[in-house]
Amino acid sequence: MQFPKKLQQKITQRVTQNSLRRLGKENLLIDFSSNDYLGFAKSEIIFNKTHQYLINNNFKINGATGSRLLSGNHKLYTTAEKQLAKLHNTEAALIFNSGYDANVGFFSSVPQRGDIILYDELIHASIRDGIQLSNTKSFKFKHNDIKDLEEKIIRFAQDNNSEVYIVTESVFSMDGDSPDLTAMSQIIQKHTNVHFVIDEAHALGVFDFGLVQKLHLEDVVFARIITFGKGLGCHGAAILGSKQLQQYLINFSRSFIYTTGLSPHALATIKIAHDELVISNSKEQLQHNIQHFISESNRLRLNFIKSNSAIHCCIISGNEHVKSIALQLQQHGFEVKPILSPTVPTNQERLRFCLHAYNSKEEITNVLENLATFV
Numbered sequence: 146m147q148f149p150k151k152l153q154q155k156i157t158q159r160v161t162q163n164s165l166r167r168l169g170k171e172n173l174l175i176d177f178s179s180n181d182y183l184g185f186a187k188s189e190i191i192f193n194k195t196h197q198y199l200i201n202n203n204f205k206i207n208g209a210t211g212s213r214l215l216s217g218n219h220k221l222y223t224t225a226e227k228q229l230a231k232l233h234n235t236e237a238a239l240i241f242n243s244g245y246d247a248n249v250g251f252f253s254s255v256p257q258r259g260d261i262i263l264y265d266e267l268i269h270a271s272i273r274d275g276i277q278l279s280n281t282k283s284f285k286f287k288h289n290d291i292k293d294l295e296e297k298i299i300r301f302a303q304d305n306n307s308e309v310y311i312v313t314e315s316v317f318s319m320d321g322d323s324p325d326l327t328a329m330s331q332i333i334q335k336h337t338n339v340h341f342v343i344d345e346a347h348a349l350g351v352f353d354f355g356l357v358q359k360l361h362l363e364d365v366v367f368a369r370i371i372t373f374g375k376g377l378g379c380h381g382a383a384i385l386g387s388k389q390l391q392q393y394l395i396n397f398s399r400s401f402i403y404t405t406g407l408s409p410h411a412l413a414t415i416k417i418a419h420d421e422l423v424i425s426n427s428k429e430q431l432q433h434n435i436q437h438f439i440s441e442s443n444r445l446r447l448n449f450i451k452s453n454s455a456i457h458c459c460i461i462s463g464n465e466h467v468k469s470i471a472l473q474l475q476q477h478g479f480e481v482k483p484i485l486s487p488t489v490p491t492n493q494e495r496l497r498f499c500l501h502a503y504n505s506k507e508e509i510t511n512v513l514e515n516l517a518t519f520v
């Protein structure tokens with residue numbers, strides 16, 4: 146059977162542009178790449194406590210057996226969602242199978258025909274995909290640019306018949322930088338028909354329970370998307386907001402409705418990882434490492450995008466160039482990933498460093514000193 150020509154052409158184009166994606170292999174390199182910021186994915190404590198919790202509560206089944214609206218809504222969902230609502234200081238939490246599902250489910254169902262979505266130009270692909278599935282007009286605003294956002298809000302919020310949804314990330318997945326959420330909230334609060342939606346995927350665990358809570362903005366934000374596959378080291382996601390929002394999503398969010406629920410094991414891990422987040426000192430260890438990385442990159446005069454999060458990016462233009470520097474770092478024992486165009490705009494290709502509680506200070510200094518000799 147012949148592979149469709151148009152598909153082959155697209156793959157060939159990726160090869161020509163040096164941007165063909167390939168699945169990687171497990172390796173023993175020093176991890177500056179995974180999203181396991183606190184080391185929870187590797188935590189034996191979480192693994193053992195989860196196992197014990199399942200045994201103690203007699204949850205001896207492997208799968209959810211159906212959609213949550215049919216047979217899949219087992220008891221652990223209620224336990225985990227109650228815990229999430231309490232810890233994240235919100236009225237209700239609704240668990241989705243992944244952050245991708247949560248964003249697609251939210252944006253494809255909440256904004257209605259005639260409403261407006263204003264999104265940061267660097268917003269994650271899962272939000273873009275959700276927006277594409279909605280019947281809503283959407284406009285981007287310049288990255289983290291409060292003035293541009295305010296101008297657009299004034300332009301679109303005048304029509305009281307339409308709702309305006311503003312969406313941003315509290316920590317941007319590619320650059321690791323953060324918008325001024327407090328300033329944005331103040332603008333948004335001036336309008337009753339403007340609703341703030343914040344994706345906290347890369348903030349949860351790095352800044353305790355996320356930046357919204359750290360900045361005391363829980364009551365200003367209409368919906369928060371939190372994901373468990375990054376700082377929490379497991380899998381799944383939740384949308385935090387009012388009980389009305391929860392009820393709406395259960396009824397209309399297709400990525401929530403038409404899929405099998407998470408297994409009891411996945412939910413128990415989410416619960417135990419949150420218990421651990423409350424007591425673990427990995428959060429402080431990660432903060433020390435972030436500060437060390439910033440001071441070392443300044444000392445070595447390396448050109449990083451300003452960030453206080455666990456993600457730090459050094460712009461190195463050109464797919465070929467950034468790939469070759471990443472390869473040199475890998476050959477010296479460090480797992481650092483190049484981010485290529487078209488994932489980021491051409492000439493904005495970058496090396497993306499993810500920092501972890503388990504990186505040592507020496508590893509951080511070493512990787513940066515190596516980088517300084519290559520750029």
Ligand SMILES: Cc1ncc(COP(=O)(O)O)c(C=O)c1O
Binds near residue numbers: 271314374381
């Ligand atoms: C900002 C952001 N939102 C959502 C997601 C999707 O989350 P998940 O990996 O749980 O599907 C990601 C993952 O890359 C992300 O970076």
